[in-house]
Amino acid sequence: MSAPVGLSVMGAGLIGKRHIEHILARPEAVLSSIVDPTPAARELAVSLKVDWFPSLQxxxxxxxxxGVVVATPNQMHVGNGMDCIAAGLPALIEKPLADDVVAAQALVEASERAGVPLLTGHHRRHNPMxxxxxxxxxSGRLGQIVSVHGMFWLIKPDEYFDVGWRREKGAGPVFLNLIHxxxxxxxxxxxxxxVQAAQSNRLRGNAVEETAVMILHFVSGALGTVxxxxxxxxxxSWEFTAGENPxxxxxxxxxYHIGxxxxxxxxxxxxxxHHPSKASWWAPIERERLSYEKEDPLGLQIANFCRVIRGTAKPVVSGREGLKTLRVIDAVKRAAETGYLVSV
Structure with a gap:
């Protein structure tokens, strides 16, 4: 077996600490260092007996x-990612890749020109389920996909919005949650x-949306609602149904329902x-619960990153895939603001 891949984590906040935990737990990886200028990050590095640095340089x-796991604030993702690419370091960047599509596209194109792997931290794709x-x-077992439906309903407490930026545009459930x-x-x-979309902020009255509904037009011809x-x-919501986060x-x-x-x-x-005997609403319908082996997707994401660095696997979520998802979110926002059907 090849030696563990040395990974550094930039940003030792909540999600950065979770990445650190999974790097320490995976046999494929070893924590090389923590990059974060804060005293708390330095203390964490000391406690883990790994190197600490205030900057990538x-x-x-x-x-x-x-390789580097970038878990810094969203507005720093592009700059940090560009620095990694310039240094020839593969990077796994937390979602979203950037605050806007133009910057994300520049980052992805820079990665592809340089031939440096860029992965997006949409970790839910790694879930065995x-x-x-x-x-x-x-496999074709569902036949032709006709329609899909997704829901994200939960309530964020009043104190969540005591932090000013959470009341401003760009901090609502469309950008922060729906993107997953x-x-x-x-x-x-x-x-x-x-996409087509509508949004509302009538309950709290903040600048940011609190509710949104949308119609998705898939390339395949399927339609979806979210x-x-x-x-x-x-x-x-995924948060309450998947059991992924304690x-x-x-x-x-x-x-989610996929029809x-x-x-x-x-x-x-x-x-x-499905109807086992005949495809008819008059025929009996049966349920089959599919099985899978549970494993933490954040750990599997780290494992995939290590294999990509070693050249033995392709990214489950490439930078370009992260860009494509960000384009849909951008289209949702424009559709909600204009009332028009918006092409992605």
Missing amino acids: DMLSKNRPE IQRAKAEIE DIDLLRYLCGDIAA NVSDTIQSPW AYSHTPETC GTRASLAIPQLDLW
């Missing part, structure tokens, strides 16, 4: 890793050609419904 001159769902869809759901629906059902709100007390309650509900001509699939339970 300091790190490169003293302890060059084989999603991998099983994708395998079933690609759109990425999974794209992964499972194919690219999206156009409903997102952070003002509803509800169990219907910070949230785990409920036995669903958040095909031969069967339909409810996610995350992986309940497959």
Whole structure:
């Protein structure tokens, strides 16, 4: 077996710490250093007995890793990513790649020109449950995908909005939360050609949206609907149904439905419904619950990053895939603001 891949983590905030935990737990990886100018990050590095650097430049001159996980604030992603590419370092950048499509495209194109791997941190694709769902869809078991539906309903408490930026445009559930759901629906059902959308902020009255609904027009001809709100007390969201993050309650509900001509699939339970004898609403319908082996997708994401660096695998979520998802989110925002059908 090859030696573990040396990885550095830029940004030791909440998500950065989770990446660090998974790097330490994976046999494929070893934590090379932490790059973050804060005293708390330095203390963390000392406690873990790894090198600490206030900047990427300091790190490169003293302890060059084989790859970098970028978990800095969103507005720093492009600059940090460009620095990694310039140094020839493969980078796994937390979603979103950038605050806007133009900057994200520049980052992706720079990576492709340089031949330096760039991955996007849409970790939910790595979930074995999603991998099983994708395998079933690609096998043709659902037949032709006709329609899909996704939900993100939960309630964020009043104190969540005590932080000023969370009340401003760009900090609502469309950009912060829906981007995960759109990425999974794209992964499972194919690219999206156009969107229609409407949004509202009538309850809290902040500049940012709190509820949005949209129609997705897939390239395949399938149609989808997605409903997102952070003002509803509800169990219907990935956070509450997937059991992926222990910070949230785990409920036995669903958040996505994918409908095909031969069967339909409810996610995350992986309940497959079909008429075994005849495709008719008068015929009996049966449920089959598909099985899979549970494993933390953040750890699997680190494993994939290591294999990409070693040249033995392709990215599950490339930089260009992250860009495609960001384009859909941008189209949703423009559609909601204008009331028009917007091409992606």
